[in-house]
Amino acid sequence: MSETIQLIIAGIENGLAYGLVALALIMIFKTANVLNFAQGTLAGLSGYLAYWFFTSGNFPWPLAALAALACAFLIGIVMERIAVRPLIQSGFFSIVIATLAVDAFATNAIEQVFGTDPLPFPPPIAGAIDVGGVRLTHWSIVIMITAVVVLSIITALIQRTELGLAMRAFADDQTAAQLMGVSEAYVSRMTWGLSTAVGGVVGIVLAPVLFLQTGYMNGTFINGLTAAILGGFVSLSGGVLGGLTLGLLDAFAVKYAPKALVAALPLLVVLLLLLLRPRGLFNRQKSTERV
Amino acid sequence: MADARRVDKSIDASLASSGGRPWWANMFRLSDAYILFGVAIAFLALPSLETRRLVVTLIIAYAIVGIGLVLLFGAGGQLSLGQAIFFAVGAFTSANISRQTTYGFELEVLVAVGIGFIVGVVVGLPALRVGGLYLAIATFALSFTGQQVLFEWKAVSGGGAGMPVGQLRLFGNVMDEKLSLLKISIVLLAILLWIASNLLRGRTGRALHALRTSESATNSVAAINVGWLKLLAFGLSAAFAAAGGVVYMHAISYVNPENFDVDLSILFMLMAIIGGARSLAGAVLGATFVLGMPEVFRGIQQYEGMLYGSILLILIIFSPKGLVGVFTAAAQGVRRLVLRPPDAEAMADLSPLRPRGDRAQIGGACIDLEKVKVQFGGLVAVDEVSFVIEPGQVIGLVGPNGAGKTTLFNGVCGLVPASGTVRFNGTDISRLSIRKRALSGIGRTFQNLNLHDDRTALDHVLIGMDRRLRYHRLAEACRAPWVVKAEHELHKQAQMLLEDLGLGHLSEVLVQDLPYGIQKRIDVARALATSPQLLLLDEPAAGLPSAEANEIIGRVLEIARNEGMTVVIIEHNVELVASVADRVIVLDAGAVIADGTAEEAFTNPAVIAAYLGV
Amino acid sequence: MSANDESKEGLVISDLVVGYGKNQVIHGISLEVKQGSRVALLGANGAGKTTLLQTISGVMRPKSGTVTFEGDQLANQTASQIVKRGVIQVPEGRRVFPNLTVLENLRIAAYGHRDRLEAGLERVFAAYPILRERTQQPAGLLSGGQQQMLALGRAIIAQPKLLLLDEMSLGLAPILVKEFYAALPEVFSGDLTTLIVEQNAKMAISVADYVYVLRNGEISAQGTSQMFQEDDDLLHEGYLGVRTKGAKP
Numbered sequence A: 001m002s003e004t005i006q007l008i009i010a011g012i013e014n015g016l017a018y019g020l021v022a023l024a025l026i027m028i029f030k031t032a033n034v035l036n037f038a039q040g041t042l043a044g045l046s047g048y049l050a051y052w053f054f055t056s057g058n059f060p061w062p063l064a065a066l067a068a069l070a071c072a073f074l075i076g077i078v079m080e081r082i083a084v085r086p087l088i089q090s091g092f093f094s095i096v097i098a099t100l101a102v103d104a105f106a107t108n109a110i111e112q113v114f115g116t117d118p119l120p121f122p123p124p125i126a127g128a129i130d131v132g133g134v135r136l137t138h139w140s141i142v143i144m145i146t147a148v149v150v151l152s153i154i155t156a157l158i159q160r161t162e163l164g165l166a167m168r169a170f171a172d173d174q175t176a177a178q179l180m181g182v183s184e185a186y187v188s189r190m191t192w193g194l195s196t197a198v199g200g201v202v203g204i205v206l207a208p209v210l211f212l213q214t215g216y217m218n219g220t221f222i223n224g225l226t227a228a229i230l231g232g233f234v235s236l237s238g239g240v241l242g243g244l245t246l247g248l249l250d251a252f253a254v255k256y257a258p259k260a261l262v263a264a265l266p267l268l269v270v271l272l273l274l275l276l277r278p279r280g281l282f283n284r285q286k287s288t289e290r291v
Numbered sequence B: 001m002a003d004a005r006r007v008d009k010s011i012d013a014s015l016a017s018s019g020g021r022p023w024w025a026n027m028f029r030l031s032d033a034y035i036l037f038g039v040a041i042a043f044l045a046l047p048s049l050e051t052r053r054l055v056v057t058l059i060i061a062y063a064i065v066g067i068g069l070v071l072l073f074g075a076g077g078q079l080s081l082g083q084a085i086f087f088a089v090g091a092f093t094s095a096n097i098s099r100q101t102t103y104g105f106e107l108e109v110l111v112a113v114g115i116g117f118i119v120g121v122v123v124g125l126p127a128l129r130v131g132g133l134y135l136a137i138a139t140f141a142l143s144f145t146g147q148q149v150l151f152e153w154k155a156v157s158g159g160g161a162g163m164p165v166g167q168l169r170l171f172g173n174v175m176d177e178k179l180s181l182l183k184i185s186i187v188l189l190a191i192l193l194w195i196a197s198n199l200l201r202g203r204t205g206r207a208l209h210a211l212r213t214s215e216s217a218t219n220s221v222a223a224i225n226v227g228w229l230k231l232l233a234f235g236l237s238a239a240f241a242a243a244g245g246v247v248y249m250h251a252i253s254y255v256n257p258e259n260f261d262v263d264l265s266i267l268f269m270l271m272a273i274i275g276g277a278r279s280l281a282g283a284v285l286g287a288t289f290v291l292g293m294p295e296v297f298r299g300i301q302q303y304e305g306m307l308y309g310s311i312l313l314i315l316i317i318f319s320p321k322g323l324v325g326v327f328t329a330a331a332q333g334v335r336r337l338v339l340r341p342p343d344a345e346a347m348a349d350l351s352p353l354r355p356r357g358d359r360a361q362i363g364g365a366c367i368d369l370e371k372v373k374v375q376f377g378g379l380v381a382v383d384e385v386s387f388v389i390e391p392g393q394v395i396g397l398v399g400p401n402g403a404g405k406t407t408l409f410n411g412v413c414g415l416v417p418a419s420g421t422v423r424f425n426g427t428d429i430s431r432l433s434i435r436k437r438a439l440s441g442i443g444r445t446f447q448n449l450n451l452h453d454d455r456t457a458l459d460h461v462l463i464g465m466d467r468r469l470r471y472h473r474l475a476e477a478c479r480a481p482w483v484v485k486a487e488h489e490l491h492k493q494a495q496m497l498l499e500d501l502g503l504g505h506l507s508e509v510l511v512q513d514l515p516y517g518i519q520k521r522i523d524v525a526r527a528l529a530t531s532p533q534l535l536l537l538d539e540p541a542a543g544l545p546s547a548e549a550n551e552i553i554g555r556v557l558e559i560a561r562n563e564g565m566t567v568v569i570i571e572h573n574v575e576l577v578a579s580v581a582d583r584v585i586v587l588d589a590g591a592v593i594a595d596g597t598a599e600e601a602f603t604n605p606a607v608i609a610a611y612l613g614v
Numbered sequence C: 001m002s003a004n005d006e007s008k009e010g011l012v013i014s015d016l017v018v019g020y021g022k023n024q025v026i027h028g029i030s031l032e033v034k035q036g037s038r039v040a041l042l043g044a045n046g047a048g049k050t051t052l053l054q055t056i057s058g059v060m061r062p063k064s065g066t067v068t069f070e071g072d073q074l075a076n077q078t079a080s081q082i083v084k085r086g087v088i089q090v091p092e093g094r095r096v097f098p099n100l101t102v103l104e105n106l107r108i109a110a111y112g113h114r115d116r117l118e119a120g121l122e123r124v125f126a127a128y129p130i131l132r133e134r135t136q137q138p139a140g141l142l143s144g145g146q147q148q149m150l151a152l153g154r155a156i157i158a159q160p161k162l163l164l165l166d167e168m169s170l171g172l173a174p175i176l177v178k179e180f181y182a183a184l185p186e187v188f189s190g191d192l193t194t195l196i197v198e199q200n201a202k203m204a205i206s207v208a209d210y211v212y213v214l215r216n217g218e219i220s221a222q223g224t225s226q227m228f229q230e231d232d233d234l235l236h237e238g239y240l241g242v243r244t245k246g247a248k249p
Helices: A002-032 A039-055 A061-090 A092-114 A138-160 A162-172 A174-179 A184-210 A218-230 A236-256 A259-276 B030-044 B046-075 B083-100 B105-123 B132-152 B180-201 B203-213 B215-220 B226-252 B262-275 B280-296 B298-318 B322-338 B405-413 B434-441 B457-464 B473-477 B481-500 B516-529 B546-563 B574-580 B598-602 B605-612 C049-056 C079-084 C102-109 C114-127 C129-133 C144-157 C174-187 C201-207 C225-230 C232-240
Strands: A128-131 A134-137 B367-376 B379-389 B394-398 B419-424 B442-444 B534-538 B566-570 B583-588 B591-596 C011-020 C023-033 C038-042 C064-069 C087-090 C162-166 C193-198 C210-215 C218-224
Touching (some): A002 A134, A002 A218, A039 A184, A039 A218, A061 A092, A061 A184, A061 B298, A092 B132, A092 B262, A092 B298, A134 A138, A138 A162, A162 A174, A162 A184, A162 C102, A174 C079, A184 A218, A218 B132, A259 B132, B030 B046, B030 B180, B046 B083, B046 B180, B046 B203, B046 B280, B083 B105, B083 B226, B132 B262, B180 B203, B180 B280, B180 B473, B203 B473, B262 B322, B379 B405, B379 B591, B394 B405, B394 B546, B405 B442, B419 B434, B457 B481, B473 B481, B546 B574, B574 B598, B591 B598, C023 C038, C023 C193, C023 C210, C023 C218, C038 C201, C079 C087, C114 C144, C114 C174, C129 C144, C174 C201, C193 C201, C210 C225, C218 C225, C218 C232, C225 C232
Parallel strands (some): B394 B566, B394 B583, B534 B566, C038 C193, C038 C210
Antiparallel strands (some): A128 A134, B583 B591, C210 C218
């Protein structure tokens, strides 16, 4: 029994991470109709930056994390300016390829600056608690709390603020939003900045768990992508639910399924979904979105 | 089925030649010369390449992958981020064959290509249901998880340690001379370039380009099965990538799953775009660039990602056609200065229609609409419309903005869901797919044209005539004589159709460079090319000055009447409709409010009220 | 006609040419909407009316020609800047945001000016009481007429100086449309500068001071609304391009 609970907790922890990545991806998809393939690498970059602020800058850990997040936000805005804005007229393929170019650039840049060896980044809060045979590290608790907090902040932002309203209007009908005085450039910038920052949160909290090494966020990114598809790519909450589902699925698969199957799991889920239910399993939106 | 009644307009019948080149003059093309030239140069340069043979062989391996991407992405417009896995399929297939059997390179390539094709089709299955972005995601997921699977599947891949490969054999002989692999690879590359160029020039290439530039027109006008086409494209690209993998495997003599990661897939994509995804030369150029640069500039090896990333970003913004694009743009600039391309503004006078052998009487369709209704949520766009059109009639469909005319067309063609019954020559087509309806004999134009950007006027007619071709793809790949003949015939017929519409001199001009009025004509030409029994024209004269409008409508109707086609024209130009239509049907708010001669319709008080308001 | 100084000038369009690529939709037109007046722009579909409004609002860029409002050049500004100048459009088909609630639709109309929501909300509900009952409903679920009310409500909140109405009659029952037009003067302050684009000519003529007819991208007829009301042929010719002698509704 306790084993099952252990698996469930692992599933939720991972699931929340996947859900946040899905959230970041869906945010961009809703406004720009494009997938940011650099999301995983940029999330990893945030982790590296937090490490750098912590070690070289001697910032206390929370401050290092915040500084890295601020950088992530800025990186998102810069990326929007140089890789997305010039290509608005060229169609979404061009933008997707541009994000791939940024991904290649960022991966190499990280290697150059931080090297290819894994960097030690122990969890700032060590130790664990034991509750009735279930072991929960303190850092896991931090991860889950952070995820929930970020989710709440983003939800509040989107539902309650003027910016969030503008973003939602923009996603519904870009031209009509412009007729209301919403600046296309502003919404686009903020979306990319926020999305990169949200990805950055995941990269930072997972760094002590996955260890800082080249491509350490790739797996999480793929799973986040799958979660986004589960949410039909239109529903933020759907993406989070998708993430949780995938996290739980993954946790149990690792324990009970043959290794090759576990490795192929995201792909299988994606293929099945796309074939059978392209609109996603957790799609809450009533309006027909373009698949 | 309706098409059993149509006269077979396939190209088995030969025509009285009206002069010009004989078909067999097309057996050999300029690109063949380039390939032979390249092979000759390569063999001549062999001695000097000996020290660099590894790099050159790798370039060839990558170039082969690039060829596959030209078909899938450059022509077909489908984004694939999983090519590394197909590459791996080829590598591990041949590794195991070479280790465990005495069969040689020739078999390795064939088996790799076969398995690669199948895996490619499986991975491409989502393409049957979803579009570009989701396909990219599926292939991306494949790339990542495929590598994980390879790590686990130790029997085939040797797991994390990888495994050494067997000897290189060809037709039973061991080939251990230093340059053997390079020579074999050069020949393989030449053969694959030849095959790819045959496909690109023929029916497959045209269909892929049409798919990329307007999937909906390809489906609804050319009536090509876009789902199968995408699967084919994926399969082909995977097959080529697998062939490249075979070369790669022998070149590095040791295979390890860790080489085939996501970054490699992305590198292949980058390579294709840097070189220029639309041309085969781009595949070779891209591979040379990506592998050659680190050779020439020793120091940059570690900065590859940043370098290629930046170059790609700059290229995609300023020269999306890649390096090849930079060259061809310069060449075109020179051409424009030296030659004088035909003045597209000058409309050729319409010469009288010549009688054509290929335009046998196919007759018009009888259309029977019964309570056809189209509803979007709470909005009823077409409200239980019923009428019957006799074969060969020319109907004007008019009404104020928002009356539902285009929606009615879309309902008949299957582009929007509709209730009620649509009968085509007595057959109920209401449940048929868009493509099947088009195949039964419905040809249409679009309000927004839906043309294929970056394609010539001739291409549009050729894609409309696609269904006249009967040859098999394998024959196309090998450029069989009957394929050459059929293509020649098709081009002739297409050119004649263009001439009938006064566009003969513009056949080689890209459509986006043409004025709006001519673009509209090309839309019509494409519809006529499908030899329809029912021709649906959606505002064919909109935006044209009266003289031009009258001329083109007149000619189109002349062609239509010659063939007995049933024609329905949506038009706002009341005078025009009055002068050409046998019968006018007026729609308002989705319902028919008048049905009779033009005179009757336009003096009907209800019609005037609908147009001018109460 | 008193002399107008610069700041009192209404909307002035001069030799405007608009097109997509090689396709010219508007072939060089000039028209004027004097401050405080109501002008109707009529024409069949495809004549270029919506394109003109899109250009004025900054969603499309003209190839050549000028658009000025109150003396300011609009042609080189972004859509959001133009909205800031008080040029507000009620687009064709209403285009309410389907996934936003009624209240949120009204809120977005006050984008950048929080105080406008409070200032205008009561006026909106007074004019269209049914909206008060449905503030939390997603706008996509409203009927056509209610969506039109919401679209007009958004315009009220935005405190327009120049109001552009694009085909209010589209898809609505004529009697509803009549009511909307009739209520315009009270819902907005009476002397608002208004450009009404319409296919339903009679309706528009009855509420406008001056009329232009657009056909194939050119002005084919213009005059006071009285002129149009007195001579049917003027309208029929400008509109349909064909004389329909002896057929009066």
